[in-house]
Amino acid sequence: MRTDPHTDVLIVGAGPTGLALGVDLARRGVAALVVEKADGLFPGSRGKGLQPRTMEVFDDLGVLDAIHEAGGGYPVGMIWQDGERVGEHQMFEPAEPTEGSPYDKPWMVPQWRTQEILRARLAELGGQVALGRELTGLTQDADGVTAHFATGGDLRARYLVAADGGRSTVRRALGIGMTGDTVDPRPMLVADIRVRGLDRENWHIFPPRGEGEGFLAICPLAGTEDFQMTAQFPEGSTVDVSPDGVRKVVAARSHLAPSDVTEVRWASDFRPRTALADRFRAGRVLLAGDAAHLHSPAGGQGLNTSVQDAYNLGWKLGAVLRDEAPAALLDTYEEERRPVAAEMLGLSTSIHRGEARRGDATRQLGLGYRESSLTEETRPTATRVRAGDRAPDGTLGGVRLFDAFRGPHWTLLAVGTEAPEPPKGVRVVQGGTQTSYGTGLFLVRPDGYVGWAGDTARGLTEYVTRIGLLPSRARD
Incomplete structure (x- = not known):
């Protein structure tokens, strides 16, 4: 039986993708609700790099001033060996701003802070985020989508957007596969820490000191007192993400003592891999962000590609829902964004493997839609x-x-x-x-x-x- 919709668009997932889409729809007067299974927003720094094209998107969405105030530029890499500074490493190829491209280099903002800024903008525009709403399944018909939750009752929407990450419940419920590959079999540890004994002007890099040991990198997070720590482990290793485990890694691979890590604020492990959803749309459900494509963190393409998914989809949903365009306009979302995601997956993998540098391509200013049916x-x-x-x-x-x-x-x-x-x-x-x-x-x-x-x-x-x-x- 058909029921009236609770909202025009239900966005599952309150990460950068879902929040950016919520902001874009809210400024168009589209009724949208963002739901998140957790009781709070993601607490870590994981996607900390904002590329110039994403800065342009944030300019349009009305959050650029807050993003500028919350972050800073990337520091120069400082290479350490046996407690001594032995050289510098430029993380990105240099670029200068031009009249046509005023944002010339990546801007560092911890992911949790980017989310806070987008959520505040969404609230300013009258949008909502419902926390603690875990999606368990969905059904759809010719008129809309009914989303089922562990608690709180069903919700009905004209369209649903899956922005619920790489383990997307929505994607799995739809039976949409992901084709991918392991970028690197060596597991990684990433953590947000507070540490004594390192300056905040450099990204501190500790290369492996022997066979069987991975690298350690400790980067000051602009706009905070925190550092992001990243460590690589041999294939087959079990990664200890506890505070003691983080401290042991820092002490074993640097000149710092365990006590120099004064606080571990968040930690997680992952294995770099790449994956692309077989399709980005099934009826009235669309996939965006990590639900549609998974990247290696090298090169800072994941969050940026995801936010730009939302930016592409927002105006199209708005036009269809206001009866200014036929529903077929939504077909161009996959047509345009899936090739871009595939290209960025290849780029991030090449950077991870040392086959490409962080340069013009990573800034994403050259991406476009020349082959689109909308062009x-x-x-x-x-x-x-x-x-x-x-x-x-x-x-x-x-x-x-x-x-x-x-x-x-x-x-x-x-x-x-x-x-x-x-x-x-x-x-x-x-x-x-x-x-x-x-x-x-x-x-x-x-x-x-x-x-x-x-x-x-x-x-x-x-x-x-x-x-x-x-x-x-x-x-x-």
């Missing part, structure tokens, strides 16, 4: 920004472009040409030649990618009609 490039010889590319920042007609893009709308850029009458709800910015864009017309999607580009307006109306993004009254 239409009408210019035969475009040499700068093409349809499907990320829309760069800059100034046009005295307006900063990221300021113009900010919000849940589409934006039409008229660069060195006359702007046509725009579709309803589309913001227009026009001016002379722009460094990044050259000349032409560029219709920028709500997630900051160029959907359509042309030398003239010919084909623009047909594009908007084809993808179904006319307001419902106009389509009627």
